[in-house]
Amino acid sequence: MKQEISLRINGEQYQITTAPERLLVDVLREDLLLTGTKKGCAEGECGACTVLIDGEPVASCMTLVGQVQGKEITTIEGLARNGELHPIQKAFVELGAIQCGFCSPGFIMVAKALLDKNPNPTEEEIKRAIAGNLCRCTGYQKIVEAIQAAAKEMAGGGDGE
Ligand code: FES
Ligand code: FES
Numbered sequence: 531m532k533q534e535i536s537l538r539i540n541g542e543q544y545q546i547t548t549a550p551e552r553l554l555v556d557v558l559r560e561d562l563l564l565t566g567t568k569k570g571c572a573e574g575e576c577g578a579c580t581v582l583i584d585g586e587p588v589a590s591c592m593t594l595v596g597q598v599q600g601k602e603i604t605t606i607e608g609l610a611r612n613g614e615l616h617p618i619q620k621a622f623v624e625l626g627a628i629q630c631g632f633c634s635p636g637f638i639m640v641a642k643a644l645l646d647k648n649p650n651p652t653e654e655e656i657k658r659a660i661a662g663n664l665c666r667c668t669g670y671q672k673i674v675e676a677i678q679a680a681a682k683e684m685a686g687g688g689d690g691e
Contacts, residue, residue, distance in 0.1 A: 535599055539564070540608030550596025555579045557595045558605060566606035566635050570664075577663030580636040581605050587643045589662075606635035609642065618642055618680040627676035629667035636663050641677045649685055653678070 537544045539562070546561055555572075558564040558581070567590055570578035574592040581590045582604040609616035615623070618641050628634045637660060644651055644659040651659070656677050657670075665673065 533596075535595060537595070537598065537603060538601070539603045540605060548595065550594060552595050553591055554581070554593040554595050554598060554603075555590035558590060564605050564607050568632055568635055570632065575664070576633070577636040577640065577660075578633050580639045580663070582639055582643055585643060585646060587640045604639070604642075606638060609638070616642070617683045618645070618677070621676040621680040621683065622673070625672055625676040625679055627668060627672040633663060633665040633667075637665065637673055641680065644677070645681055645684060650681060651677075 532547050532549050535546050535548060535550060537546065537557075539558075544562060546557065548557060548561065553572075555567055555569050558567050559569065567581055568578040569591060570576040572579075572591045574589045577589065579590040580587050582588070583593070583598055583601050585602070609619060616638075618638050622628050622634060622638060627637075640659055640663055641656075644656065648655060653674060656674050660670070660673060660677075
């Protein structure tokens with residue numbers, strides 16, 4: 531049965547009428563047209579649908595929209611500021627960590643959650659953080675390097691290249 535659901539996404543309030551058992555990924559993409567979040571496996575296996583819920587990376591294909599009322603949801607659309615890509619997005623582009631791009635929003639959201647908590651992660655910690663995300667194009671090394679570069683940039687230690 532449909533009900534009124536209020537969602538806070540990327541700092542904005544949304545009011546929708548829908549069934550609370552619908553998947554968050556479907557509501558984001560189909561109802562709110564926030565299509566940056568991708569739906570790959572729809573079984574919690576690939577990480578393409580990752581969003582942040584109260585700062586924690588969560589598979590939005592395994593999350594019911596009724597469960598996230600009152601929580602702070604962040605999607606890939608919430609990262610750029612004033613038309614400027616977030617440093618993690620920039621690093622992914624500049625270091626060739628994006629090929630087809632389907633997996634990229636999920637990796638970038640996981641990286642954001644990691645760097646918010648641990649601004650200077652080791653390579654091992656980065657690999658652990660992205661372990662639940664699949665990429666069939668890049669071979670992962672470029673993704674690890676992009677997250678390392680973003681960490682450096684966000685710490686103010688970018689070399690300006
Ligand atoms: S689409 Fe959600 S984990 Fe693959
Ligand atoms: S860039 Fe194509 S799946 Fe990762």
